[in-house]
Amino acid sequence: MxxxxxxxxxxxxxxxxxxxxxxxxxxxxxxxxxxxxxxxxxxxxxxxxxxxxxxxxxxxxxxxxxxxxxxxxxxxxxxxxxxxxxxxxxxxxxxxxxxxxxxxxxxxxxxxxxxxxxxxxxxxxxxxxxxxxxxxxxxxxxxxxxxxxxxxxxxxxPGSHLETFGGCMMGQLCPPSLLVAISVLEGLFFAQHGMRGISLSYxxxxxxxxxTDAMFALRRLGEEFFAGxxxxxxxxxxxxxxxxxxxxxxxxxxxxxxxxxxxxxxxxxxxxxxxxxxxxxxxxxxxxxxxxxxxxxxxxxxPVGDGGEVYREARALIDAVLNLSDDLGRAFVQAFALGYLDVPYCLHPDNAGRARGHVDASGRLAWTSVGAMPIPGATGRSAGITSSSLLTALSHVERTFDWSPMETPPSPQQHLASPVTKTVMRIQDTALTAAREYLRDNGFVELLPAIIGPVTDPGVRGSKQVDVDYYGHKYKLMTSAILYKQASLLGFDKLFYIAPNVRLEPPETASTARHLAEFHQLDVEISGASREDAMQVVEDLVRVMVQRVVTTMPAELEQLGRDADAFKDLLVSAFDRRTHASAVADLLEIGHPQSADAEIDWQGEEILSRKSSRPFFVTDYPKGCRGFYDRENRDVPGMLRNFDLIAPEGYGELCSGSEREFEYAKIVARMRETGENPAKYGWYLQMVREGIPDSAGFGIGIQRFIRYVAGLDSVWQASAYPKIPGQVSA
Amino acid sequence: MKASGFPEDAVRLRARTGAAAAFPSTSSYGQELFGATGAAGDAIDELRLVPPVFVPERLEKLIDLAREPLYSDVDLMTDIGGFSSTLPVYLSAFGSTQVANSSLGVDASRQAALLGIPMVIGENIVPVNGYASDRGLLDRIQAYASHVPDGFGGVAIQQSTEDADAEVWNLVYSHPSAQPLLDTGRLAFELKVGQGAKPGLGGMTVLAPEAAERVAEQFSLDPLWGDRVLRSSSPGTFTDEILRQQIRLMRNNFPRARIWVKLPPARDVSEAVRVAWLAGADAVTVDGAEGGTGWAPTSFLDHVGLPLAECLRRIGPVEDCLLVTGRMWEGTRAVKCLALGARAVGLGRAALLAVDTDPASGLLRLAECLALEMRLLISALGKYSPDAVSADDVWPSTAQKVEVLR
The missing domain is CATH 3.20.20.240 (Methylmalonyl-CoA mutase)
Structure with a gap:
């Protein structure tokens, strides 16, 4: 051939x-x-x-x-x-x-x-x-x-080839049997007029x-009609x-x-x-x-299937059309005039326009009405289609895929052996090496983080803590290092961890491409620092890590398809700073429903993120969307002295940080405002009562940061052992 | 010695048993439901519903139907805190007391679901009964979810200060079994600030010593009785700022759930409901001092907290979703409460008694009778939906009661 x-x-x-x-x-x-x-x-x-x-x-x-x-x-x-x-x-x-x-x-x-x-x-x-x-x-x-x-x-x-577009027609809401039938009939029409090279579409x-049934039906019909x-x-x-x-x-x-x-x-x-x-x-x-x-x-x-119901319906349609005339062109014209072929929602004057399709509860295309088509046993629903049910059906695939879980990781063996994972882990190693060098050069001490404790960061946005039985007492796996970071200020002015965190996020977060149930933070705390001091350290750290990767690993970035130009702006320009209130106003202006007294939701963050060419800070979040440890602005009650760092290109949040509450009475009141029971924070409150330094600090989500640097589709690709919310994994 | 005209017996009981006498006899715990004892009824009972002669809204209905409207034309469908309900009625919370721990809780859940009305699940269930245990939270959610018709009802889950340790809301929000309710917009979280039968106190139960030991880390225990222990929750500390921020945090953390708040019949109830609504609560429940309970000090039952009528007077007419509870069981009290500003009424003791009478259908029948009475009463007022009744429809029986409506 x-x-x-x-x-x-x-x-x-x-x-x-x-x-x-x-x-x-x-x-x-x-x-x-x-x-x-x-x-x-x-x-x-x-x-x-x-x-x-x-x-x-x-x-x-x-x-x-x-x-x-x-x-x-x-x-x-x-x-x-x-x-x-x-x-x-x-x-x-x-x-x-x-x-x-x-x-x-x-x-x-x-x-x-x-x-x-x-x-x-x-x-x-x-x-x-x-x-x-x-x-x-x-x-x-x-x-x-x-x-x-x-x-x-x-x-x-000689060797010419013609493809039928019959497997598409209007593009949607046409049950597959009709698409398969038209595809085969047009192929037969081509053959009748001399074509020897034919492709059937679906x-x-x-x-x-x-x-899958439809494809097997098409394949079976192809073998029946196009032999030779x-x-x-x-x-x-x-x-x-x-x-x-x-x-x-x-x-x-x-x-x-x-x-x-x-x-x-x-x-x-x-x-x-x-x-x-x-x-x-x-x-x-x-x-x-x-x-x-x-x-x-x-x-x-x-294994090859028989095409099931799709085959039976398509075969009935094909046979009915072929019986009309030996001349397939004439048969087509008659078939549409009689309504033997009737394309749902097609407004062409030669289409009978009595057939209707819908997406049923299981997500399959089904006949609402078959009109005069000779489809055996099709009863269809009698209920009419409203404009809103039609719009819902038209956007079914869009909604399913926009909100479906990301593709799940392959097996641990495949994931760890994949060239992509290996390259990403080496990028992570390079970035963390650069971060450690920068922090040590600037007087920070690396401590090893606590894994369990009687209490942990109460967390945000509906994630559940993991309980551990500790000699008959209920302990928690750390959701963040915040409480121990503050405690460590008693011994060290400037400290950092690379700390594991476990948060059982709601299953819906599996589809955000940016949540893991187990992840790591580069956690930094600075005694006596202001928010602005902390933001400067974040900015320097991010730049140092990106610079090291861009300089020493250009081939690896290219291998991942990551354009090094993506970081041009980041490396030379200061990060922009904007307030939560202005971010909310921007989102409302473009019609995104963002609450002024809540966290910016994931979609909103993605929208803002896509508008920027380098990371930027959002500051001054309202109380009521963050933990009790973010310090409230003494001059502007209800506003926190905190910040997030948002990555560009839709990657979203990389880091959260804040000046910290350190006064005992303030912390207790803030605990109540966040619905916490102070009784369980015994050791922490005792320590705070005796006095801890004021401070500011932050945590950079390492997998999110590496996802951004490597340009990965999903954050799980930046974890050697990914745990996706709601999914059982290794 | 005698002291006629003085509560001699009560004093002698205290002299014999000490602090235990502040409570009903523990022999009644788990067998009896408690509440205010005023047999003559309260200020709401004394009000009358008063139909008018001229009924413009009936004319509207007549035009709509092209025939004379009847009581059966009253449409009782109501939005309750973001849920669609077939009646302006919901199932109130039963806490972790022994009465509600029996299979009655599951039977009541199933019947509320069949009725298509929302249900509240009380506090302290998870720390005391566990999540997935028999009669635990999950059983009640599942009993409800598997019987509720599409598009109706919803489940509100309470969390008190001690529940925060068990992370009840986080647990439910991230648990696969709650996803069908979340996906259909039928899950709410209710912040319990207090209750009617014992305003200013937290939840209370009576436990055997071995059961008490299991929860000793979370709760305060008081060995009041030789063989039993009083387990108390804290009432929780609230200021207007704490309430506001807790509600905001709930909205922030659980964007797909509705947010409800339950308030005690406190003297600043009017201010508190407004703080809650302004912070974004979808519904606020006020439990009048007539409200029932599984366990409370006797002094609180008759002497502490505002009567529901006074709560309604202080709150005044409102647009937001106000839910009320306290001695609800039949149509007149329910319709009077709707007229005084409530969106819906909660069934507590009445629901438990109904299920105790017939575990299969007791609540269904109680609601059937209640719904018929509500239709008769609302149609008699010349109105055809629960939200149409207003303060004009009730008449104060004495000059003193004029206060109630002011």
Missing amino acids: TGFGGFVARAHAAGQLVVQPRMGFSDPGRMRGGLIATKLADATTVGTLTLDSYTRVGANDEARRALAEGAALNGYPIVAHDAATTASVVEGLRGQDFPVQIRHGSACPEHIVDALVRTGFDATEGGPVSYCLPYSRLPLRESVRNWERACQRLAAV AQQTDLAQD LDWHIVVYAYMGVYPKTPHGALNLLAQAARLAVRTGGARLIVKTVAEAYRIPTVAENVEALEHAASAAALTSAL
């Missing part, structure tokens, strides 16, 4: 999933750059030229005019550019080891097929139904005629198990409302890659983290290609 199909078949035989972007630029140089980046990505890739909207609707003169005016189009105008220009875009790139496919979306594709054949391409995508109903007002009858001619033209090219939907042809299955990463968080988008993409590998899919069209907001850049596409490839590499195929 040669050409596009042959390349995919060879990769599939070698156990590699072919990954492919959607990518199109009107500027030839930029287009070539995109293809080069795709080819060089650390993945088995094929290239894409996605065409622009003018070309799609046949408005080639407008496309030419825009090019002449230097306006950027939303894709590559293959008809408007002359053949020599297009040849120069792919020169030296396109070949047996890197096929390039033309993707467009046109119901009048003949001029496009002419242009692509003329410029040496042999692979494209489309279909009389799938490129007409969702996008075009053109009557289906005309689209069928256009595609008949386009197929015949393309089929004359777009990832709402439920992995249902998608060069065919494979291509998966589209989810085509509906896309997750807005990076981890949500990446997890959804990884799930699409796993779906493909498990079910025998040979190719995957990726989506990027930027997809929810805008057209992605080349770099974002490369990130998506590599992320999908690495997820695929860790996945193996499942």
Whole structure:
């Protein structure tokens, strides 16, 4: 086999999933750059030229005019550019080891097929139904005629390949059986008009198990109908409302890659983290290609299934359409006129528009109404769909992935042996070495932290302490070193720990990418210091650690894909300082519901974090969101003399610190204000009553800091032995 | 010696038994529920509900229904502290006393769930009974969660000062079994500041010495009786700032839970409810001095704390969610309380007695009767929802009672 199909078949035989972007630029140089980046990505890739909207609707003169005016189009105008220009875009790139496919979306594709054949391409995508109903007002009858001619033209090219877009249609809320049926029927239409290389598509939907059935159904039908042809299955990463968080988008993409590998899919069209907001850049596409490839590499195929209910429904639909006419084009037109095929929520005049789908309680797509479709045993719900239930259904995947737990760590063996973990641990070692040197040079003494005690930091935000039976008495594992830090001031003016903490955080924090049930803090306390003194030490420490890593480990950062330029600002400019009140005001202004007398919530912190190019301090948190030990401002009651350090780029909080309460009566009153029972703080209160120095200090979350420096998706990747809230692990 | 006209017997009892005489006989502990003894009823009982002749709201309902409205058209659905309730009624907290420790607590939870009304779980259950033990917190949560209809009800979990050591709220908030309630917005935490039967004191139970030893680190113990020990919680120290900050901290730490506050019938109750609401509490419960209890010094039952009527008068008409408890069991007292500003009423002793009468359905039947009475009374006032009744609907029986409504 040669050409596009042959390349995919060879990769599939070698156990590699072919990954492919959607990518199109009107500027030839930029287009070539995109293809080069795709080819060089650390993945088995094929290239894409996605065409622009003018070309799609046949408005080639407008496309030419825009090019002449230097306006950027939303894709590559293959008809408007002359053949020599297009040849120069792919020169030296396109070949047996890197096929390039033309993707467009046109119901009048003949001029496009002419242009692509003329410029040496042999692979494209489309279909009389799938490129007409969702996008075009053109009557289906005309689209069928256009595609008949386009197929015949393309089929004359040896090794040519045509992919049906039938597995996507409207992108969401269409139960899989109809997608599978349209995909197979369009493939049969292609074959009827001479195509020998065909790919059948399926777009990832709402439920992995249902998608798995759908893929097996498609595979079984492919074997039944396409024997003797060069065919494979291509998966589209989810085509509906896309997750807005990076981890949500990446997890959804990884799930699409796993779906493909498990079910025998040979190719995957990726989506990027930027997809929810805008057209992605080349770099974002490369990130998506590599992320999908690495997820695929860790996945193996499942035993082949029979496609279950999806197969039965799809087969019934296919048989009903095939029985209408031997001419598949005519059968399509009749099938839609009779409502035998009826795409939910599609407004095209030739679509019956009686079918409705919904996301059921288990997250699967189901029929609300099948209209006149000959689907056996489908009863559907009778309840109507309201606009709010429709919106909820449309955002089902977005919500699931934005708020789903991060991908869980692999086994301890895999995690510890992974090159990423090894590199991250070496970065941590370098950063901590730099921190220790800096602190020692500045007169700090390192103490070894306490592990258990009768009482510990009461903690914040709903995390539970761990009880330890201590000779019949209830002791606690340390949630932070704060009480012992203050006590240690009796012997040392400047001290630090690298202290382990255990906090049983609420299970919901498993999805924040920044909570661990067990983590470490670089804990510092300075006798007689002010908040500003402490903030200066934090700033110096962070800069010293980052500088050491950037200077001594550039190769490691590059290996992790961390751009060293991310720290340019941090290394040369002072960290900005802003108050909690101004941060709240900013968030309210952009419509984020942030309470003025509470901690800035995680989403709010991420929003602020994304707006900055270097870490910044937030100061003056209100009482009522922090522990009793953060000192209240004597001049502004209700405001604390404390601070957080927030990392840029969405990484969020790295460090909390404060001047400390040290006067006995104040501490007791503050304990009551935080709902604590002073009785259990016996040793601490006795010590405070006898007098401890005033101080300021802070704790830098080491795993969070390393996550930021290494640019990791989740904080668990920065722990050798990650414990994710709510998950049982090694 | 005789001393007629003087409480001679009571003095002699004290002379014989000392401090133990400050309490009811321990033989009644776990068998009896206590409360104010005034048999004639209180100021609320003396009020009358007074229907008018002219009923504009009935006309509105008539237009809405296109037929004459009946009592069955009263819609009792009420928002109680952020939860949807089928009735303006909820199940009050039973603490860790022996009465509530029996299977009655679980039976009451199940029936409250079936009714679709919220339930409060009392303080000191975790330190005394444990979390997952029989009849512990988890059993009651599970009994409730597995019977409550979708969209209705909710569970409020109390924590007192001693409970803070056991981290009851942290425990529940991070425990998988509470997640279904959290995910559906049906979990609240109630800060217990005090109670009606013994304002100014913390929770009290009577324990056998061996049971007392197990909790000696958390609670104060007083060996008042030869074979039994008095276990006391502290009342907790509050100032307006401490109350405000505790509520804020609850909101900060448990953003997905509702925040409730329970106040005793204190003389500054009006100021305290306002501090609580301003700090963001979703509901404030005022337990009148008529409130019941599993155990209290007899002196407190009849002589300490404001009557509920006076609490309502001092608080005045409010928009926020005010919940009241104390001798609630039938429709007239409940509707009068709604008229005087409460959003809903809590069933305490009545619920326990009902479940004791029939563990399977006693509370369901009590609520059925209560709901019917409320519908009859509210419709008689020419109104068709609990929030429509107002101070105009009650009549003070004496000039003295005019004070109640001022």
